[in-house]
Amino acid sequence: MRQKMIIFVLIVVAGMIGVGDGRAKEFQGLKEIRRQEPLNRPGIEKSVKRVNNSLEITASNGKKIIYTDGACEDVDGMDCNFYIFLKSFKDAHALIVQQYYYEGNIYYWIDDRTGEVTELPDMPQLSPSGKKFALVNSSEADGYFAGIAIWSLESGKPVMEWGYEGEHHLYSFILWENDDTIYITKNDYVNENGESFIPLKPVEVLRVVRVPEWHIEGLPEASK
Numbered sequence: 001m002r003q004k005m006i007i008f009v010l011i012v013v014a015g016m017i018g019v020g021d022g023r024a025k026e027f028q029g030l031k032e033i034r035r036q037e038p039l040n041r042p043g044i045e046k047s048v049k050r051v052n053n054s055l056e057i058t059a060s061n062g063k064k065i066i067y068t069d070g071a072c073e074d075v076d077g078m079d080c081n082f083y084i085f086l087k088s089f090k091d092a093h094a095l096i097v098q099q100y101y102y103e104g105n106i107y108y109w110i111d112d113r114t115g116e117v118t119e120l121p122d123m124p125q126l127s128p129s130g131k132k133f134a135l136v137n138s139s140e141a142d143g144y145f146a147g148i149a150i151w152s153l154e155s156g157k158p159v160m161e162w163g164y165e166g167e168h169h170l171y172s173f174i175l176w177e178n179d180d181t182i183y184i185t186k187n188d189y190v191n192e193n194g195e196s197f198i199p200l201k202p203v204e205v206l207r208v209v210r211v212p213e214w215h216i217e218g219l220p221e222a223s224k
Contacts, residue, residue, distance in 0.1 A: 047059075054067065059112055061114055064115070083098070096123070098123075120135060122135045136171050136172060150182075150208070180210040
């Protein structure tokens with residue numbers, strides 16, 4: 001009995017070491033990405049600063065937002081929070097921060113004038129005029145955004161115009177053609193019997209258009 005218990009403990013410890021190695025590599029990768037933060041670009045250095053493990057955002061009205069890392073070096077990483085400043089959309093008055101957490105991430109659109117924060121499930125893709133942005137994301141996990149969303153900035157802050165989440169589809173953003181049209185890819189990962197399969201079906205390139213209302217051409221269920 002004692003021998004079986006020892007073997008069980010060794011298996012558990014080995015598993016924890018494996019998980020720990022994976023988390024450690026992931027954490028090192030995140031730190032490498034953060035070394036490339038554009039903190040010293042003109043117009044950014046006064047608004048965004050990094051102080052040790054904290055990212056400090058200061059809006060022009062004086063409001064401060066502080067994001068602090070935590071617990072990313074733990075073995076299981078379940079309480080990890082890791083923040084990276086990605087970029088500034090100067091004409092849209094936005095600063096973009098990405099938060100990594102256990103098995104997920106989220107993006108923050110921060111108004112550089114007011115400090116107002118809008119949470120987004122994916123990296124915003126700004127339209128040619130800068131008056132809209134698109135979110136196009138893929139996820140097979142329950143509870144995560146997987147679809148397309150169009151947001152407007154014409155009121156001075158992000159407001160969602162239209163969105164569609166398609167079950168069993170994976171989407172990727174290609175480009176904006178103009179403020180009324182974007183191109184995306186769609187890939188199915190579930191067959192007609194509702195079973196996951198590999199390889200995936202061939203990728204389809206689709207257009208998302210605004211006229212007469214936002215819809216995906218060739219995907220009737222996304223036109224409602």
